[in-house]
Amino acid sequence: MMSVVSKLENIGMFAPWVRIIKGENRREQVNVLLRAIGIPFFAFIVFLGLWDASAKSVVTSLGQVPGPAQVMEQAQGLWQEYKDEQVKEAKFYERQEKRNAKKLAKSPDAKIKWREYRGRPTYIDQIFTSLVTVFTGFFIAVFIAVPLGIMTGLSKTLNSAMNPIIQIFKPVSPLAWLPIVTMVVSAVYVSADPMFEKSFITSAITVTLCCMWPTLINTSVGVSSISPDLLNVSKVLRLNWATKIRKVVIPSSIPMIFTGMRLSLGVGWMVLIAAEMLAQNPGLGKFVWDEFQNGSSNSLGRIMVAVLTIGLIGFLLDWIMLTLQRKFSWDKSAAR
Amino acid sequence: MNQQVPHLNIDHVTMQFDTPTGPFTALDNVNLKIDKGEFVSLIGHSGCGKSTVLNIVAGLYRATKGGIILDGKEVNEPGPERAVVFQNHSLLPWLTAYENVELAVQQVFKGKKSKKEMKEWIEYNLELVHMSHALHKKPDEISGGMKQRVGIARALAMEPTVLLMDEPFGALDALTRSHLQDSLMEIQRDLKNTVIMITHDVDEAVLLSDRIVMMTNGPEATVGEILNVDLERPRHRLELANDVEYNRYRAEVLRFLHDRHAKPDVPNSKVA
Numbered sequence: 001m002m003s004v005v006s007k008l009e010n011i012g013m014f015a016p017w018v019r020i021i022k023g024e025n026r027r028e029q030v031n032v033l034l035r036a037i038g039i040p041f042f043a044f045i046v047f048l049g050l051w052d053a054s055a056k057s058v059v060t061s062l063g064q065v066p067g068p069a070q071v072m073e074q075a076q077g078l079w080q081e082y083k084d085e086q087v088k089e090a091k092f093y094e095r096q097e098k099r100n101a102k103k104l105a106k107s108p109d110a111k112i113k114w115r116e117y118r119g120r121p122t123y124i125d126q127i128f129t130s131l132v133t134v135f136t137g138f139f140i141a142v143f144i145a146v147p148l149g150i151m152t153g154l155s156k157t158l159n160s161a162m163n164p165i166i167q168i169f170k171p172v173s174p175l176a177w178l179p180i181v182t183m184v185v186s187a188v189y190v191s192a193d194p195m196f197e198k199s200f201i202t203s204a205i206t207v208t209l210c211c212m213w214p215t216l217i218n219t220s221v222g223v224s225s226i227s228p229d230l231l232n233v234s235k236v237l238r239l240n241w242a243t244k245i246r247k248v249v250i251p252s253s254i255p256m257i258f259t260g261m262r263l264s265l266g267v268g269w270m271v272l273i274a275a276e277m278l279a280q281n282p283g284l285g286k287f288v289w290d291e292f293q294n295g296s297s298n299s300l301g302r303i304m305v306a307v308l309t310i311g312l313i314g315f316l317l318d319w320i321m322l323t324l325q326r327k328f329s330w331d332k333s334a335a336r
Numbered sequence: 337m338n339q340q341v342p343h344l345n346i347d348h349v350t351m352q353f354d355t356p357t358g359p360f361t362a363l364d365n366v367n368l369k370i371d372k373g374e375f376v377s378l379i380g381h382s383g384c385g386k387s388t389v390l391n392i393v394a395g396l397y398r399a400t401k402g403g404i405i406l407d408g409k410e411v412n413e414p415g416p417e418r419a420v421v422f423q424n425h426s427l428l429p430w431l432t433a434y435e436n437v438e439l440a441v442q443q444v445f446k447g448k449k450s451k452k453e454m455k456e457w458i459e460y461n462l463e464l465v466h467m468s469h470a471l472h473k474k475p476d477e478i479s480g481g482m483k484q485r486v487g488i489a490r491a492l493a494m495e496p497t498v499l500l501m502d503e504p505f506g507a508l509d510a511l512t513r514s515h516l517q518d519s520l521m522e523i524q525r526d527l528k529n530t531v532i533m534i535t536h537d538v539d540e541a542v543l544l545s546d547r548i549v550m551m552t553n554g555p556e557a558t559v560g561e562i563l564n565v566d567l568e569r570p571r572h573r574l575e576l577a578n579d580v581e582y583n584r585y586r587a588e589v590l591r592f593l594h595d596r597h598a599k600p601d602v603p604n605s606k607v608a
Contacts, residue, residue, distance in 0.1 A: 330430030
């Protein structure tokens with residue numbers, strides 16, 4: 001028990017609470033809490049107030065711009081839809097099971113069919129689809145960018161060869177890539193029984209194309225800025241190429257690689273929404289687009305829910321990457 | 337010097353660097369023969385090319401003219417038989433002291449020592465530099481002097497024919513430096529390595545060396561004078577402080593450095 005408490009104390013978020021409970025200079029700890037939680041909380045309340053006040057004054061063709069209360073209502077509505085859908089799904093499988101059991105009871109050799117439930121994707125499913133898509137695109141990007149970055153970082157020639165290409169493609173918007181990617185995927189990815197939807201592949205590749213650059217650039221910079229002394233050490237030791245990469249180059253540039261990956265995932269998440277809108281990949285981007293096209297009085301509120309969800313997930317992804325960076329990086333000062 | 341083939345021969349080494357303003361001759365015709373087990377210091381003003389000599393012996397640079405011959409073979413690439421102790425320790429910051437030495441030992445003794453022997457050898461070398469208490473600390477967690485000790489242990493663990501030290505104690509405070517000098521003398525007494533050490537420090541040069549090679553100011557630096565230090569070993573810094581011979585050697589080096597500084601061979605503004 002004691003060890004759990006002392007562990008909690010080491011986690012920044014919990015430290016003041018633990019200390020208050022322990023009774024260590026309470027006043028100071030309360031101040032720490034106020035600064036860490038009170039001020040952001042207060043700012044958030046002010047923000048909600050301003051939002052509420054200004055939303056009321058704008059009326060669109062879809063009705064009033066939703067304030068925080070309406071958005072909350074829509075969020076609950078979406079959650080309810082998800083719950084309802086789950087109940088429907090459970091019932092569907094229950095019925096199917098009964099039906100099949102009956103058939104089997106009649107004649108043991110009867111052919112029975114198991115069907116998968118195909119309901120409307122709910123908001124939660126869409127979030128999940130978006131996450132899978134962004135991580136697919138992101139991992140492909142990392143898989144290409146890290147080795148390429150290591151090579152460009154090691155070779156000045158390759159670096160000058162790659163530099164213009166990187167600089168030209170880095171600022172390209174996902175919206176520009178998408179038509180090309182769509183056409184290429186349609187032409188290349190032909191199969192009778194596709195494992196993935198085309199829209200999924202298109203979105204993921206668009207994410208890859210837009211988010212590989214920060215990882216590529218940061219890896220390359222990280223590798224090329226390895227201390228020459230460490231490279232001399234590897235020369236004196238006569239490390240072969242692979243050992244040098246494995247024991248010196250990669251560990252030395254890990255902090256920069258992670259910085260790049262963190263930026264990449266951020267870019268990828270931002271780009272994904274646009275890609276999904278156009279590619280009609282059933283994720284958050286499609287949700288926003290469908291609601292916009294739908295144009296019911298609830299639409300703006302639901303889009304607002306999506307906006308907040310996108311923001312929160314982006315924040316969460318960044319936090320995960322930062323935590324990973326701290327865990328794997330030897331340079332603890334880099335990940336702050 | 338004996339007349340046989342020298343252990344290490346720095347033979348007519350000239351070094352030119354290409355700069356945007358044309359070739360820059362850093363070293364001109366440097367000749368030096370070093371015996372096995374000898375401790376040689378290179379001393380001279382900043383920018384006189386001491387480090388360049390060391391880097392050529394290490395194989396990190398290639399001489400424009402002339403070359404290095406070690407035990408009858410020409411040296412033209414770096415290798416662990418010429419281990420280097422770098423000025424700023426150059427430990428891999430993500431590895432512990434033990435792992436840093438391990439990297440070198442695994443590379444040099446791959447297939448020659450068993451796992452257990454390697455472990456013992458790593459620990460033995462860290463023991464030599466008095467670092468047994470911090471085997472599993474990372475460079476960030478130990479002091480500058482300790483890092484340099486690990487750097488020395490790593491170099492010694494390669495069982496080098498020649499140990500090259502590039503101002504190994506230059507970045508340390510005076511007390512730490514004298515501790516490390518004592519440690520180095522102790523190790524040298526036991527292992528009798530051939531050592532080339534670059535230094536700025538006159539006391540360090542006289543205390544540690546068998547010979548002090550004084551280099552002229554660059555560019556086109558070369559060997560100016562060579563001083564044989566015939567002080568009995570083991571040497572103790574406190575006893576030597578009032579020793580007449582010791583102070584004579586010291587004065588000799590100081591005189592050389594001072595003369596060179598006051599009347600540089602070649603007038604130049606580039607090298608401070």
